[in-house]
Amino acid sequence: MSTESSGKAAKATLRAELLEARRRLTADDAQGAAAVLAERAIGLGELTGAGTVAAYVSVGREPGTRVLLDALHARGVRVLLPVLLADNDLDWAAYEGAERLVRAGRGLLEPAGARLGPEAVLEADAVLLPGLAVDGRGMRLGRGGGSYDRVLARLAHARVQPPLVVLLYDHEVVARVPEEPHDHLVHAVVTPSGVRRFTA
Numbered sequence: 001m002s003t004e005s006s007g008k009a010a011k012a013t014l015r016a017e018l019l020e021a022r023r024r025l026t027a028d029d030a031q032g033a034a035a036v037l038a039e040r041a042i043g044l045g046e047l048t049g050a051g052t053v054a055a056y057v058s059v060g061r062e063p064g065t066r067v068l069l070d071a072l073h074a075r076g077v078r079v080l081l082p083v084l085l086a087d088n089d090l091d092w093a094a095y096e097g098a099e100r101l102v103r104a105g106r107g108l109l110e111p112a113g114a115r116l117g118p119e120a121v122l123e124a125d126a127v128l129l130p131g132l133a134v135d136g137r138g139m140r141l142g143r144g145g146g147s148y149d150r151v152l153a154r155l156a157h158a159r160v161q162p163p164l165v166v167l168l169y170d171h172e173v174v175a176r177v178p179e180e181p182h183d184h185l186v187h188a189v190v191t192p193s194g195v196r197r198f199t200a
């Protein structure tokens with residue numbers, strides 16, 4: 001078996017375990033974590049000077065981003081949110097408040113405003129990306145759609161290097177995330193117990 005296919009299989013196994021663990025979280029667990037995560041994330045140096053932040057709307061038992069989105073929006077930061085395209089690539093639109101979010105496919109909430117195009121993410125001064133796990137190198141495991149792999153490839157191609165930050169639960173910082181050649185490292189992870197930065 002090639003390194004690539006074994007990485008893919010190992011990712012699928014770890015992804016299933018972590019999604020199952022998230023499903024077991026109670027609403028109270030999730031709400032408690034979201035409040036602490038928001039407080040930590042709002043104070044991040046990576047976000048304090050940012051004029052534009054690319055983020056996402058947490059759904060289900062994902063580590064909560066809603067309080068953070070409102071705090072950034074209230075601070076005058078331009079917050080870009082993803083819009084899932086048919087091929088799993090991401091378009092972007094500005095966050096205009098919770099009342100301007102609409103239900104989309106796959107349980108997602110997406111911004112109702114004008115689509116800015118997939119290249120809009122290149123304007124972000126920091127990128128908050130979803131994940132299921134990260135390891136001590138900053139290797140991230142996503143949902144497997146490859147959406148953020150494409151975002152990260154697009155940033156690398158344009159030679160822009162905004163800080164890449166993942167919000168996770170504590171147990172999702174793991175010893176090792178299986179990797180494939182297309183994977184990119186992130187710079188920091190925020191969990192309820194703290195912030196960890198990775199140096200390449």
Ligand SMILES: Nc1nc2c(c(=O)[nH]1)N(C=O)[C@@H](CNc1ccc(C(=O)N[C@@H](CCC(=O)O)C(=O)O)cc1)CN2
Nearest residue numbers: 056057058059060082084106107108130143145147148
């Ligand atoms: N909140 C959020 N928004 C995001 C992402 C994400 O991971 N989280 N994405 C990251 O790339 C993109 C959307 N990609 C997605 C890919 C797969 C599934 C998915 O498998 N959903 C399940 C139902 C939800 C669940 O229980 O997990 C499904 O369709 O069966 C969802 C979003 C862009 N927006």
Ligand SMILES: Nc1ncnc2c1ncn2[C@@H]1O[C@H](COP(=O)(O)OP(=O)(O)OP(=O)(O)O)[C@@H](O)[C@H]1O
Nearest residue numbers: 011141142143144145146147148149150153180182
């Ligand atoms: N730059 C790219 N362009 C198009 N497809 C890509 C790119 N990078 C990776 N992919 C494809 O996306 C699929 C999912 O990759 P992977 O399992 O690494 O996703 P992930 O990083 O866990 O998820 P996500 O990026 O959505 O958070 C793979 O089949 C991979 O070949």
